[in-house]
Amino acid sequence: xxxxxxxxxxxxxxxxxxxxxxxxxxxxxxxKEIGSITGTGAALASVYKALDRLEQSGLVVSRMGEPxxxxxxxxxxxxxxxxxxxxxxxxxxxxxxxxxxxxPVYGSIAQKEKSx
Amino acid sequence: MRQDPVLxxxxxxxxxxxxxxxxxxxxxxxxxxxxxxxxxxxCLRQALLRSGSVTEQRLRxxxxxxxxxxVFVLLHPLWQQLYTPSVAGLLTKYRGAIQWPGSAVLxxxxxxxxxxxxxxxxxxxxxxxxxRSLQSHPVATLLSLNVGACLLFVAMLVRxxxxxxxxxxxxxxxxxxxxxxxxxxxxxxxxxxGAVLILPRTDQPRRRKPSHVAMRSxxxxxxxxxxxxxxxxxxxxxxxxxxxxxxSLLLFTMSER
Numbered sequence: 001x002x003x004x005x006x007x008x009x010x011x012x013x014x015x016x017x018x019x020x021x022x023x024x025x026x027x028x029x030x031x032k033e034i035g036s037i038t039g040t041g042a043a044l045a046s047v048y049k050a051l052d053r054l055e056q057s058g059l060v061v062s063r064m065g066e067p068x069x070x071x072x073x074x075x076x077x078x079x080x081x082x083x084x085x086x087x088x089x090x091x092x093x094x095x096x097x098x099x100x101x102x103x104p105v106y107g108s109i110a111q112k113e114k115s116x
Numbered sequence: 117m118r119q120d121p122v123l124x125x126x127x128x129x130x131x132x133x134x135x136x137x138x139x140x141x142x143x144x145x146x147x148x149x150x151x152x153x154x155x156x157x158x159c160l161r162q163a164l165l166r167s168g169s170v171t172e173q174r175l176r177x178x179x180x181x182x183x184x185x186x187v188f189v190l191l192h193p194l195w196q197q198l199y200t201p202s203v204a205g206l207l208t209k210y211r212g213a214i215q216w217p218g219s220a221v222l223x224x225x226x227x228x229x230x231x232x233x234x235x236x237x238x239x240x241x242x243x244x245x246x247x248r249s250l251q252s253h254p255v256a257t258l259l260s261l262n263v264g265a266c267l268l269f270v271a272m273l274v275r276x277x278x279x280x281x282x283x284x285x286x287x288x289x290x291x292x293x294x295x296x297x298x299x300x301x302x303x304x305x306x307x308x309x310g311a312v313l314i315l316p317r318t319d320q321p322r323r324r325k326p327s328h329v330a331m332r333s334x335x336x337x338x339x340x341x342x343x344x345x346x347x348x349x350x351x352x353x354x355x356x357x358x359x360x361x362x363x364s365l366l367l368f369t370m371s372e373r
Contacts, residue, residue: 028143030150044145045165048138052173064137067144070151074144077137 059085126163
């Protein structure tokens, strides 16, 4: 992506998936959500790598949930987007909108040429 | 219920490579996905990828301190140039006066004390460069400095072992030339590296006061100064115009915000 954008592809998708999931954002649910956004399955290790990177940058914070028996008594790492993360998403959206400005929709042009 | 051996290996890998909280969450997610239908080999692959990622992060985090320590240890000859004349003078002065084993202890102190100081300077410079706080975590800092000192002490013991534990054969040359004596140089490096790795991180970056808060405190300071400049014999009623003026100035700056 462009240097003007504060977030790269994977960070943006991860943050948007966390926002969509709300309070239930953790490793497994994020894997499924990212899979549904991108159309391809996301590896758990890559999701955790992205979460580590985002947490180090202060864009997300994580806390441990309650342990559950189906997870072998292990707790979930629940994540949420910080104010800084929300700002970064807004900035990325604005930067992407700027990039798309004055660019025509090529689909309609192609359809017109086809109809001729 | 007996656990799948491949899954067991995956969970063991996570426990070995990651820290407690992180490993627990990842292992829980892996188990959940396994019960949801993911294959055991997929789980093992994820565990391997996670271990690799964590190891890479750790290596990357220790790269800067590693380079710093290597460069700083290279400066040791300059440090020696600073202290050698004074230490040599001290040794010459007291060598004849102190009998063995006191003389050997003197040699050891003369050899190790400047190395300790060099190590402490190294830790202090690193904390300044990397914004590590020495004040907010005094226990960890003390531990960091002592780890360095202990490693250097081990260096001395190693040197003594090489000399068949005979203190009489120990001379200051054993400590003075780290570039010549490679082992001492390596131990000096390891001491500094160990101390620097333990050094705690500053939790929060120092925040600047918002401009309106800074402005308000500045106005208050000026107001206080004006108040203290008024002669003591001036009645309180006469001081009031100053106070009202500063109050109105305060209100003005606040309303400007």
